[in-house]
Amino acid sequence: MLLEVRDLHVEFRTRDGVARAVNGVGYAVDEGETLAVLGESGSGKSVTAQAVMGILDTPPGRITGGRVLFRGRDLLTLKERERRRIRGAGMAMIFQDALSALNPVLTVGDQLGEMFVVHRGLSRKDARARAVELMERVRIPAAAQRVRDYPHQFSGGMRQRIMIAMALALRPALVIADEPTTALDVTVQAQVMDLLAELRREYRMGLILITHDLGVVADVADRIAVMYAGRIVESAPVRDLYRAPAHPYTRGLLDSVPRLDRKGRELYAIKGLPPNLTRVPPGCSFHPRCPMAQDVCRTDEPPLYEVPGGRGSACHFWRECLRG
Ligand code: SF4
């Protein structure tokens, strides 16, 4: 297995008390596989990714338990130097906001080239040539000229392509993309997502695609993990989850996006808001919003039950939910 996260816990100290941002999360991604991690903002999906990438080492966030196994080695127990080496060449991250992720005072050519100078020992001239190749690979028109431009001189979609190029420059085995297309127009979104899917296939890398948008994941992901209030509430192959969700939260999400196969049906909105993570409701944390909630849901926290077909659901009533 390329990456395996096991029973991860992350806490934040806030003025309101300790927020359990990630509360026992586990997932796995293999080479060439795409895992979508879906959830509302504050569900813990980004924080989990940041813990994997090792960019959460500073307070107020703190990893309080669990393992992050990259090719079987627990990154959380390695020395910082060793971790940095593995991360540098082995995994890369694509962020939502390219403008703040890229350095505004360096040309994109210098930023892309720097990767090859530092990690591959190339000369400036060779590194520049590689930068142009990369820009061509992510289909930036007139790459040979534009390599001299600064980030702000590109459109949002083109900047996102440059960030993809940066992430893929060293051919990492794992890429984590956190809402990579959320800031873009709908048509540009589709183009960038197609490009990412194509490169994922070509490089056979593992991809973790973090999103709040179910519409984005259907065509690109193999598996999907749905997060709610710091936990995974459902995990399944994408097609199975779309056909029959095994958790009421997933069902609510599915019913709230327009779908061609359900034309004419009224769209549903999950009532209420996700909980404050310093005061997660007892029992099932979804119970105040759940249309299927029973008494037991208010007292007993559901484990992630095994559901046939390599699936998991943290709902006491997953069978009823599956039946629809
Ligand atoms: Fe709803 Fe109960 Fe299932 Fe939680 S355990 S999702 S409250 S039915």
Ligand code: MG
């Ligand atoms: Mg986020």
